Amino acid sequence: MKVRFVDLAAQYRETEKEISRLNDALIQRSDYILGQDVRYFEESFASYIGCRYAIGVNSGTDALFLGLLSLGVGRGDEVIVPAYTYIASAFAVTYTGARPVFADIDEATFNIDPQTIERVITKRTKAIMPVHLYGQAADMDPIRKIARKHGLRIIEDTAQAHGAQYRGRKAGSIGDIGAFSFYPTKNLGAFGDAGLIATNSKQLYQKLKKLRDYGRISKYVHGSIGFNSRLDSVQAVFLNAKLRHLDVWNQKRIGVAEMYDKYLGDIPGIRLPRVAGYGKHVYHIYAIRVKNRDKVLEGLISAGISAAVHYPVPLHLQPVYRHLGYRRGDFPVAERVCRDVLCLPIHPHITKKQIIYVAQTLKRLVKHV
Ligand SMILES: *Cc1c(COP(=O)(O)O)cnc(C)c1O
Numbered sequence: 001m002k003v004r005f006v007d008l009a010a011q012y013r014e015t016e017k018e019i020s021r022l023n024d025a026l027i028q029r030s031d032y033i034l035g036q037d038v039r040y041f042e043e044s045f046a047s048y049i050g051c052r053y054a055i056g057v058n059s060g061t062d063a064l065f066l067g068l069l070s071l072g073v074g075r076g077d078e079v080i081v082p083a084y085t086y087i088a089s090a091f092a093v094t095y096t097g098a099r100p101v102f103a104d105i106d107e108a109t110f111n112i113d114p115q116t117i118e119r120v121i122t123k124r125t126k127a128i129m130p131v132h133l134y135g136q137a138a139d140m141d142p143i144r145k146i147a148r149k150h151g152l153r154i155i156e157d158t159a160q161a162h163g164a165q166y167r168g169r170k171a172g173s174i175g176d177i178g179a180f181s182f183y184p185t186k187n188l189g190a191f192g193d194a195g196l197i198a199t200n201s202k203q204l205y206q207k208l209k210k211l212r213d214y215g216r217i218s219k220y221v222h223g224s225i226g227f228n229s230r231l232d233s234v235q236a237v238f239l240n241a242k243l244r245h246l247d248v249w250n251q252k253r254i255g256v257a258e259m260y261d262k263y264l265g266d267i268p269g270i271r272l273p274r275v276a277g278y279g280k281h282v283y284h285i286y287a288i289r290v291k292n293r294d295k296v297l298e299g300l301i302s303a304g305i306s307a308a309v310h311y312p313v314p315l316h317l318q319p320v321y322r323h324l325g326y327r328r329g330d331f332p333v334a335e336r337v338c339r340d341v342l343c344l345p346i347h348p349h350i351t352k353k354q355i356i357y358v359a360q361t362l363k364r365l366v367k368h369v
Contacts, residue, residue: 003345003354005306006185010349011242011249018241026237034213037236042196044243048163049170051178051198053205056231057212060159060181063195064092066229067177068127070197070207071153073098077126079155082112083314084334085131088181089157090315098126099324102316104331108274110134110287110341113333114142121146127153132161132171134310135187135253135284136276140166140174147175155179158198162188163250165280172198182239187253187284188246194235252348253283256355260286260344263359269366285310286346293340295369296362303361308343 012019026037038056046054057063073079075097081090083102090100101120106113110133117128128147130138138156147154154175158164162180164171172178178198182190197208210216215226257273264270271289275281290296293309300307314334316326328335344358 001354001357002304003306003350003358004347005308005343005345006347007349008184008189010347011189011245014245015238015241018244019238022237022241023234026233032233034230035233035236037233037240038231041231041236041239041243044240045180045196046198048243048246049173049178049198051173052200053198053202055197055205055208055212056236057195057197057229058231059193059229060157060179060183060186060195061088061092062212062227062229063179063181063197064089064129064155064157065095066208066211066227067155067179067197068092068096068098069211070204071127071155071176073126076124078122078124079126080112080117080120080128081315082129082131082133082334083316083331084110084311084337085133085157085315086159086311087315087318087320088159089129089131090321093129099124100315100321101125102326102331104333105337106139107333107337109136109138109276110337111136111138112143114139114146117143117146121150121152125150125152127155129155129157130175131157131159132164133285134273134287135161135164135282137161137164137166137171137279139276139278144174153177159183159186160284161282162186163246163280164282167278171279173200176201177204182235187250187282188239188242190235191238192232192235194231194239196231249348250282253346254281256346256348256350257281257283257286259352259355260346260359263356264288264362267363267366270362283346286344287341288344289337289340290342290366291340292369293342296365297342299365299369300358300361305358305361306345309341310343311341312338314338
């Protein structure tokens with residue numbers, strides 16, 4: 001049996017009619033750049049996550065980068081980033097000229113451990129970037145408390161957590177800035193690269209509108225350096241059509257996770273993902289931990305199951321960041337997780353048969369490798 005990691009074609013089949021209708025209308029109007037579909041998506045997404053403003057941009061990485069710039073982060077500054085996340089979280093800091101400073105993660109949630117943040121704050125620290133990894137919110141209350149105490153800003157990397165909740169609030173609406181990616185495989189995905197920045201601050205909103213569009217004051221008058229980082233109307237069409245399905249699709253992911261929990265729960269040698277009591281996990285990724293991870297992964301792949309490792313190398317040990325001077329052992333939890341994490345296929349259209357097949361194959365592999 002083949003089990004895919006994601007199934008984008010199945011998402012398309014569910015939204016095809018709506019996409020065709022909106023796409024035809026877009027082509028007739030031809031407002032391809034910052035047209036009415038973009039405005040409509042920004043309003044809908046802002047209201048979905050409960051934020052006043054949203055600015056569509058061309059990727060999640062740019063959402064983080066421009067978000068940091070809008071907060072005034074630049075050369076000489078430091079931004080605290082978890083040691084365990086996708087590289088883009090730290091790259092966005094590096095692009096601004098600032099330095100990413102890593103902190104360890106919490107073993108239960110894979111998210112930045114608030115207790116490790118305060119230790120790495122210096123005079124140069126400007127912001128904290130919690131990443132809501134795998135679809136589960138980071139523990140925001142203690143992070144906000146630390147930020148308040150030290151006068152730091154918060155930018156939430158929400159690329160993996162569209163619709164996730166923290167104490168009743170949506171991830172990405174809690175800090176100064178929420179940065180979203182709509183890379184096709186995310187819980188809400190475009191048909192190419194796309195991203196969005198959310199904020200409740202009118203001042204940041206106005207800065208960000210200029211940053212994504214050449215620092216424009218009017219058509220050919222430019223008051224500051226800006227970039228070409230606009231969300232395409234054609235991406236907004238797909239996002240408008242899919243946003244209506246997001247809650248149902250997230251609910252299906254939760255259902256899949258519950259089945260995995262049930263079928264894998266009594267297998268010795270498998271540690272299941274944990275849901276913190278403070279919120280709603282939307283399972284962008286279902287991550288278990290196993291011994292002999294690489295062997296188990298190999299076995300799954302040869303059985304036709306597209307499992308994956310997100311992520312095998314923590315950021316402080318990435319070759320690109322060698323100059324920052326970190327060493328093995330600096331962030332023991334992140335390093336442990338990199339060694340034994342294993343991500344199973346999870347998406348809204350996976351079938352019960354497939355889930356059972358994954359569970360049975362895993363059970364056999366964990367016993368024998
Ligand atoms: C996907 C992702 C990004 C980058 O988003 P892009 O749209 O691919 O630029 C950033 N951070 C995390 C945690 C991600 O998963």
